[in-house]
Amino acid sequence: MSAQVEEIRLNLGHIELAAHLFGPADGIPVIALHGWLDNANSFARLAPRLKGLRIVALDLAGHGYSEHRPAGASYALADYAHDVVRVAQQLGWERFGLLGHSLGAIISVQLAGALPDRVSHLLMIDGVIAPTGVEQDAAERLGMALQAQLRLDGKRKSVYANLEEGVEARMKGMVAVSREAAELLAQRGLMPVPGGYSWRSDSRLTLPSPVRLSETQAMAFVKRVKCNACLVVAADGMLARHTALLEQLPFEQVSLPGGHHLHLNDEHGATLVADCINRFFGFP
Structure with missing residues (x-):
């Protein structure tokens, strides 16, 4: 496939989202969803390596170049799922695949479980269900x-004197990333403000969730998934230590070396994940 990428905007009525568009027009339709506080550039290294897919990599609401939710609104998982369904509707995709990393994987599982007949493929990178509560x-x-x-x-918000300080802050974030990954995320994430640069992401994204699903509720979404599904587990990521959860999942699982952002941190990790995804979609 061509490595070219197109910048698009999608007006969903209730919000406008930005996205990157990759791949041939007649490829398998796939919506790609990034992780918390990341943006569409999360797939900048991975998407050009994928074969036969028409990929719309979103900036989720409140991230990157997408609009923030209105005052008084929040960022519930169900609202993200609604956004994705609206995106598919606007693109004319009755059925579509989902490629999600971390938070994006969690949203993907919930949507694939809620509307199983709409989702044709489910590919998750180091994420599957949200933290649960009692x-x-x-x-x-x-x-x-x-x-x-x-x-x-x-x-x-924090203001950084220059772009380099902003990049270094992202490298040392709650989930550390490589310099190259931080620079890619900064391209869509940092914006000029008086005194320097700040991250575009909505500050409300850092708020704790007011409600958590029970483990039974979270697994109910997993059990309703009908399509072929594959989970990439990063050996040094966030899921590898949750062996009890991994043993319950009905999905194909592939363990790959690397951290939570293995698809973005370096070229080798992106190639490994791409090879896995291409096999999953039947493009060796």
């Missing part, structure tokens, strides 16, 4: 979330 903690969790929302009103 029923007796529900009130405490909501209280914590409400307090965090109120505190956010008085906070200001």
Whole structure:
């Protein structure tokens, strides 16, 4: 396939999202969803290596060049799933594949379980279900979330004197990435502000979730997935230590060397993940 990428914008009525478009027009339709606080450039190394796919790599709401949700709104997983269905509707895709990393993988599983007849393929990179909670903690969790929302009103985003400082901050983030990965994410993530640069992402993305599914509820989405599904587990990533969860999953699993962003951190990792995805879609 061509390595060329096209920048597009999708007006969904309730929000406008930015995206990268890869691959031949007659390829298998796939919507790619990045991880938390990342953007469409999460797939900049991976997508050009994939064969026979028409990939729309979104900037999720509140990330990259996409719009933020309106005042008073939040970033619930169900709202992301709604955005994806609207994107498919606008593109005229009745059935489509999902390629998700981390948060994007979680959204993909929920959507594939909620609307199993709409999703043709499910490919997950080091993510599968959101952190779960227990029923007796529900009130405490909501209280914590409400307090965090109120505190956010008085906070200001970090401002970096130059682009290099912003890149270094991303390298040392909650999930560390390579310099090359941070530079790619910064292309869509950093914006000029008075005094330097700041990340475009909506500050509300850092708020704790007011509600968590129980493990039974989370696994209900997994069990309703009908399509072929494959989970790439990064050997040094976030899922590898959750062996009890991995043993419950009905999906094909492939373990690959690398960290949580193995598809983005370097060329070798991108090639390994691409080879896995190409085999999964039947393009050796």
